Amino acid sequence: MDLIERIDRWSQLAPDRVAHISGDQLLNYRELISRSNALAAHLTQTLPNDHSPVAVLGHKEPEMLIGFLGAVKSGHPYIPLDTSLPSQRVETIIETAKASLLLTPEKIQSLIKEKNASKVEIRRPALENAWYIIFTSGSTGEPKGVVITRGCLESFVDWILGEQNFAEAKETFLNQAPFSFDLSVMDLYSSLASGGTLFSLTKDQISEPKLLYQTLAESNVSVWVSTPSFARLCLAEPTFNEKMIPTARKFWFCGETLAPEVASGLLNRFPKAEVWNTYGPTEATVATTSIRIDQDVLARYNPLPVGRAKPDSEVKILVDGNPAPVGERGEIVIAGKNVSIGYIHRPDLTSRAFYEVNGMRAYRTGDAGHYQDGFLFFDGRMDFQIKLHGYRIEIGDVEANLQALTIVQDAVVIPAMKNGQADHLAAFVILKARPSGSDFQITRGLKRELSERLPDYMIPRKFIFLEGFPMTTNGKADRRKLAEMLQ
Amino acid sequence: MPVKETVLKELENITGTDEVRKNLDLDLFGEKVLDSLGTVELILALSEDFSIEVTPGQIDRELWATPRKIIDYFQERVKQP
Known part of the structure; x- marks a missing residue:
């Protein structure tokens, strides 16, 4: 079963289950699938021989999910853009990616109204074709677009579904990060692939602490996905505990170093929940290593390890191109199916950071790391x-x-x-x-x-x-x- | 240290500008000198300075919109037994 089939099956298995909550907007699986099919039909008709990227600009509205799936089902990778990005940066991204279309929630609503979705021919991307493109900060002042293929994303999703044992059609996933930030891929596709409910926190809800805690208390979140910084902010509130979110059973982190005090704070406040740390750059599809942080790991390590590599990937520590002895610090290099095919329309940057090793794509992360006790440790950046x-x-x-x-x-x-x-x-x-x-x-x-x-x-x-x-x-x-x- | 000075010292430290001292009616959120992380940091620092329990969940953003409002809030709180 490919990822599109995995997601689409929920319109049959659990059509009324809520797929997305954002503020007071709800979208169920029947609506998500039929509307994304309608959008795909429209895009296939209007851009017939075209596989150029489609930009989707909004702030966590349900239409963004419709836009993502509609684009992919019509053979177009999508570029998620958040309204917090300044218009000049949005323009630069659209120009750099040579995007054919900019979709907003309003535009998506009007397009799907016009379209009958009953006869859609899905043009699913091949494994080596792009699924999404996420732009990250570039050192010269121009953002660069990381191309993630269907093969990359499926490698990631297969791994997390196998490792994390989500209860199908039962979980509610917290979405803290905007969709333009690849941390959101972790909650978005974990949720869609397992028939979960994605609970988005909007910028208005996050900007006022009192409202944030009220929202969390009503969220029924079972799988918490955020940056450690966000969890630290929440821990500043003494009532942030299992009484506030009794459904929370897993805290899953990526995006930056997880400090031991954040992990121990969560284990104390949510004694029945698991805490997981992961590591990986956008170029290797969200995360490549993981580890469950329990009291034993906390007692043994400070800083905390970022874990072991997913089964179909290799994470090596290289010094001057050669494997570093265990314990020695070097550059973290990731190889595997989850490694991006490069930066869109930037062969110069791509050839500097990506190469092939033993038939696998490999990415020089620019991160320093070392191995100890079989675990990878992140030791900071090697550049600016x-x-x-x-x-x-x-x-x-x-x-x-x-x-x-x-x-x-x-x-x-x-x-x-x-x-x-x-x-x-x-x-x-x-x-x-x-x-x-x-x-x-x-x-x-x-x-x-x-x-x-x-x-x-x-x-x-x-x-x-x-x-x-x-x-x-x-x-x-x-x-x-x-x-x-x-x- | 008087309440006003303590609040201004912490605000200056967190926002990185002495404008909070010069203009007590400065719109902290509107002028983007304070964000939600900065607010929580300020709440924790002042809670410790005054040894009174103030938690992020108790604070309405409107109550903390300017330096003067924060000073007034703590002047009231420290008076309470």
Whole structure:
């Protein structure tokens, strides 16, 4: 059974089961499948000999799921875009991907109204064809699109369904991340493939803590999928425990380092639940390794391991291209069916990061890691990429966009650290000519301009204006000295 | 340390701007100087500073919309036995 069949069968087996909840909007499996078929029929008719990507822009509306499946069933990969992305970035993504169409929830509603879905011919993608394309931060200021094929996604879904033992047509999965962030693939396809209910938290629900806890208390979530940062935020509320969410039985993390105190906090507050840690870059389809974190693992390791590789993938530690001895730190390289075929329309970037090993696609992650006791440990980045509250950010991307602003002569961005993790970004800025107004007013202007180019999570919290940067002996801005200025 | 100074010190530290001190009616959320993570961080810090239990689930965003409102909130809370 391929992934489309796996999802579509729920319209027969459990047609009235709710597939998606987002705010006050509900969508059941009958509606999801018939409407995605209607959209596929429309796309097949209007774009007959075309397999170009279709962009789907929204914020967790049920129509986004219809858009994703409708695109895939008509032979088009989809590009999930969240409305929190600035319009300039959306335009760049659409141009880079050469997307043929931009679908919004309103557009999808109007297209499916016009279409009778009874006679749809599904043009399911071949294993090597793209299913979705997710854009991530690129070091030069241009986002890059990671192409995930049907084979990649099915490799991931087969693994998690086998490992996690979800109860079919019974689970409710928490969707915290926007669909433009590949963490959401974990909850979206776990849910759809197992006949689950996807419970999306909207940005309005997340932005106010009081409303967030009320929403969680009414969610009936059984499988929690989020970044560890989000769980940390929730743990700040003392009533966040098994009484608030009695249905919670699994906490499943990806996107950034899981701190031991977050895992132990959850095990204490939800004693009957399991906590799982996973690791993997977008280029290897969400996650490649996993481990259940119990009291024994917590007692033995700090930092926590990220686990073992899924059965059909290999995770190696290489130093200068050679396998590192056990315990020695090196670059994490992932090989297997879950590895992307590369960055869309960027053969230059693709050839730098991807290669073949023993007939398998392999990806150089740029992450440092080591093995101990058979477990992989993540040891941070080897370059200027960071994870901030689960979001992957190339520091160079923020700097390039900041440097492009008219009043900025030069800019260096430094992650401010707290408890060993990036807490926020600080920008050190040299202005061409100082405009009138206080530092705050200039900061406000820069943040506003930057918000037209970058999503909110990439905008530095602090701006420090300098006449010049401290320099290294090589004549580069001394990032270490700048970081010291933040302490 | 007086309540006002303690609140402003923590706010300045978390938001990274002294504007919170200069403009007590600054719209913290509208001006994007405080987000939900920052709010929770502030709640935890002030709860510890004043040794009173304030939890994220008790706080309406409107009550914490400006530095002045946060100062007023804690001035009321510390008076309570």
